Amino acid sequence: MSIQLYNTLSRRKDPLAPRDPKNVRMYVCGPTVYDFAHVGNARPVVVFDVLYRLLRHEFGEDHVTYVRNITDVEDKIIAAAKERDEPIDGLTARTTQAYHEDMAAIGTMEPTHEPRATDHIPQMIAMTERLIERGHAYAAEGHVLFSVPSMPEYGRLSRLNRQELIDGARVDVAPYKRDPADFVLWKPSTPEQPGWDSPWGRGRPGWHIECSAMSAEILGEHFDIHGGGQDLIFPHHENELAQSVCAQMTAPDSGQPFANIWMHNGYVVANGEKMSKSLGNFFTVRQLLEEGVRGEVIRLALLSAHYRQPLDITREKLVEMKAQLDRFYIALGHVADVPLSDVALPEDMLAALSDDLNTPEALAVLHELASDLNKAAAPAEKARLKGALLGAGQLLGLLQADPEVWFKGTAAGGLDEAEIESRIAARIAARKAKDFAEADRIRDELVAERIILEDRPDGTTDWRRK
RNA sequence: GGCCCGGUGGCAGAGUGGUUAUGCAGGGGCCUGCAAAGCCUCGUACGUCGGUUCGAUUCCGGCCCGGGCCUCCA
CATH class of the missing domain: 1.20.120.640 (Anticodon-binding domain of a subclass of class I aminoacyl-tRNA synthetases)
Structure with missing residues (x-):
């Protein structure tokens, strides 16, 4: 069966035609590990998990490569570690583990590869050097910037043009930028910030380059599906696309796409507004689990609306x-x-x-x-x-x-199974004796304990926790 | 300001140029000692104003309302 997927690049449903049906390749942007995943963060994980399952069914379990990265170097991580007075390594390790636990709880499979940004710094540096060599990037004051005017196609994914970006800018333009739309590939680190030696001094990567470097490393420079939340369309994916296309080793400037299909899931909203950490209107997967909401319930809620529609989890x-x-x-x-x-x-x-x-x-x-x-x-x-x-x-x-x-799994504070079975036995005896008042009394008692009874035709009684 | 999405029955939520979405909740019935579960059945929805059409919730245009993006964000 032909799979049709809505492609943000073309703004229509395109048929999935894998470059290699023996190796269908998908890259999905994973978490920046500085805090627990909220329900909005979980949505793409579940959505692309379903796509992964569908692809494995369609092309064979061994013929799909699914990459989902862990971004473990980023300014929000530095800020969170400082605020909590916690070592960065500890924060990222702890958050990554919590992420794995929470995503497993909502029934998601592990991706084929889960690369970490900090394991791919040399690849990012190499890609940045290549962009400089080709005139798509330049070094200035310890930074390396991608030159947006060097790429006429820039803005195609988000449908934003350079002038609009400049006009709509909400932040001041850094003085070392040649063009206001240019963005950072590499930036200098102070001694207390994490950093790696590079041709431009000790520093760290910009936000977008890790996905370009890791997807190229694991999937190659051309692959089939790239996914993430709608909020990544700009700037993250637009910039990633620009870097990747301009840095391609094989057939550079051939017009061959980086990813054939770009997919973006809609937001989880709360009271009609996008759920986000900056707005503070979020709840985490972990919170819901701790309240006793089952992972499968959360998963079903996330699948109850089409993935491109907004979704209100109430x-x-x-x-x-x-x-x-x-x-x-x-x-x-x-x-x-x-x-x-x-x-x-x-x-x-x-x-x-x-x-x-x-x-x-x-x-x-x-x-x-x-x-x-x-x-x-x-x-x-x-x-x-x-x-x-x-x-x-x-x-x-x-x-x-x-x-x-x-239905019978342990319920915190609920009656244990032996107690339930013994009351059911007493009720069966009462029913046999036609003492329905007693039978109903026992049943009402159990209902008060959130135990629902179901009398079967064969005289036995089944039960479940509500 | 520019660019995107949406507005479907009590609620959630698909979809379609003419014929049942589906689920939850609710009404009636069957079953049951009574329930539970299940089955049968009912409600006659598509923001608004125009246009195209034999016929529009579905296509086109205006308007109203809501949300998003325009370098923190899944």
């Missing part, structure tokens, strides 16, 4: 997502004893995801499968639908938990 939405997952797991729990049949993924599921990752449509398919499963009577039909639901869920990174664990 308490109400999280409650609804939990209810939706309960519906799936109840359906799966009812066929727990049905052997899993190995079936092809539903075509309409693949069609939905192949159409620019239409996850709401894919979720509708999932719900239809659950309804069909609930209605199925024949064992073969149950097995087929169970397999289809689990397979389709796997493509979205959902429904992979054991229903028993989903």
